[in-house]
Amino acid sequence: MTTLPIFPPGVLEASKNNKLIVFLGAGISCAAGLPDWNNVKNNLITRLRENKLCEESVLQQYTRMDFYECFELIRSTNVKIYQETIDKSVELNDQVKIENYKNWIKIIKSWKPIAIVSTNVDELLLNYSGCSKDDFRTKDNCAPQDLKSNKVFLIHGVGKESIWTLNIRDTLYGNRNFENFLWNVFGSYTVLFMGTSFREKWREYVKLNPALQGQKRYFHYALLPSAPEYISDLELEQFSGVHAIKYDNSDGVHINFAATIENWNLSKPRLNEDDITKAGTPK
Numbered sequence: 001m002t003t004l005p006i007f008p009p010g011v012l013e014a015s016k017n018n019k020l021i022v023f024l025g026a027g028i029s030c031a032a033g034l035p036d037w038n039n040v041k042n043n044l045i046t047r048l049r050e051n052k053l054c055e056e057s058v059l060q061q062y063t064r065m066d067f068y069e070c071f072e073l074i075r076s077t078n079v080k081i082y083q084e085t086i087d088k089s090v091e092l093n094d095q096v097k098i099e100n101y102k103n104w105i106k107i108i109k110s111w112k113p114i115a116i117v118s119t120n121v122d123e124l125l126l127n128y129s130g131c132s133k134d135d136f137r138t139k140d141n142c143a144p145q146d147l148k149s150n151k152v153f154l155i156h157g158v159g160k161e162s163i164w165t166l167n168i169r170d171t172l173y174g175n176r177n178f179e180n181f182l183w184n185v186f187g188s189y190t191v192l193f194m195g196t197s198f199r200e201k202w203r204e205y206v207k208l209n210p211a212l213q214g215q216k217r218y219f220h221y222a223l224l225p226s227a228p229e230y231i232s233d234l235e236l237e238q239f240s241g242v243h244a245i246k247y248d249n250s251d252g253v254h255i256n257f258a259a260t261i262e263n264w265n266l267s268k269p270r271l272n273e274d275d276i277t278k279a280g281t282p283k
Helices: 009-016 026-032 035-048 056-063 068-076 077-090 095-112 124-128 144-149 176-188 200-206 233-240 254-267
Strands: 020-024 113-119 134-140 152-156 190-194 222-227 242-247
Touching: 009 020, 009 190, 026 095, 026 254, 035 056, 035 068, 035 077, 056 068, 068 077, 077 200, 095 124, 095 254, 113 144, 124 152, 144 176, 222 254, 233 242
Parallel strands: 020 113, 020 190, 113 152, 134 152, 190 222, 222 242
Antiparallel strands: none
């Protein structure tokens, strides 16, 4: 029987003190039933091959590429197939899986984060979070002062409207208000990452943590699969101030990701309104 990771005491403490932000990555959508980006890349290559739109040598080059680079090239040369494949990949039509996703978001909201930040380009949060449309903010209207207002920040855009804001250059650099937003997230709150891979772009985000500049330290946590390991636990902690919480995914699926969320809901102490203190200004 697989041993599931326990609910982090530091996350519970942050929740009690109105200092918790939950950062959702693609893993939670994949657990619900959407394909990961490597599968989307493979679907794109298959469609290009079936429609005889590329030489086999070019398709082989796409196969060896990181999906970011592959998507950029395919979008520039075969935009119709690119957009059709992407649109299909962010749709979830299975009602059982939708209910599972809704339950996970309900559990996450029960931890009383002051905000949810998502890097996903699907519309699951928009459609199934139980939040009002007015509660959502996108990358272009993220503001630090909104963090305490229980908003949901979709920092990579929303579905078909902004599907290609995955590039770190587009999402981070050159947008001073957005940089300030991220600085405030990582420097003033405890962040729980769920479903993120901590590839290079994530390290760029978390480097904005003022704790790494010798200021007040807010320690962060990340629920990560046991493999693949894009960054070692030690490097993650030293480089980004993030403590890794690992669940076993040796079977190659997301069963234990979902099981961990549900186990945390059952095992952690209940958060009552009387237990929650007003947040103070970090010193």
